[in-house]
Amino acid sequence: FPAQVGRLREHGAGLVTSAATATDLALFHREAREAGLRPRLITCSRWLTYPHTHTTPAPDVHGELADARVATLVYWSPGHPYRSSLDGTTCAELAHAYRQDTGAGWLQPLCLAHALVETAHHALTVAADPTDRASVAQTLAGTTLDTVAGTLDWTRAPAPNIALLPLVGGQWQHGPGGPRLAVVGNTALPDVPLTGELTPAR
Structure with a gap:
């Protein structure tokens, strides 16, 4: 160079x-x-x-x-002040569990993978018809959910189907x-x- x-x-x-x-x-x-x-x-x-x-x-x-x-x-880090909407797991607990299970240190995408499951659970639970794609999509578009990655709000993002961190x-x-x-x-x-x-x- x-x-x-x-x-x-x-x-x-x-x-x-x-x-x-x-x-x-x-x-x-x-x-x-x-x-x-x-x-x-x-x-x-x-x-x-x-x-x-x-x-x-x-x-x-x-x-x-x-x-x-x-x-x-x-x-995201173990010090972030968030909890899972599924079971109340904190960021620190999630990072610790990952280390215990894998022997490796925490990585940021860990929170996004967990939040994806949280979001899917929420959408399938709240949707009028969880077997209908349009119903699930409509539910997601109106979702604001506190997750282990933070508050994911699809209603206020600068573009559809986006939640900012x-x-x-x-x-x-x-x-x-x-x-x-x-x-x-x-x-x-x-x-x-x-x-x-x-x-x-x-």
Whole structure:
């Protein structure tokens, strides 16, 4: 990435945002570091859900990206203040159960999978005729439901059949067990506790 690195240095860029793969982002970070370009913050849209250790086995990539301290958006964490509409399971309990059952750490899509079941249960329970597609679709279009992913409201979204989730700021930070997604900014959702401080790339 010599051309990109040179242009960013020329303009004194302090923030880099991308949709790169883990391998490409690690290569960019190494070339930037070697050229003396040290952006204070790097964000990557591909890292909304999974740590880089899930996408590549290469240890040199892991080391480079641990140094880059990539930031991202967070739509769910064990600290979010929500409960399942099915059985009252909290976010922390869901994350703990997932770890107990799989031995793996929590991932953001866990809440969406659970909320999908909650939404299906609600629609099939409330629909005038749960065997009729139009009836179920009509029920979903008018649904507002508190789930383990938060309040899903299909009646107020900017487009039909969409429910929005509030976002907080996160950063992949290196820890003893590998990358950890820390919540570092909660302005839009103060009830979500911070679990780390935003730290610039080294």
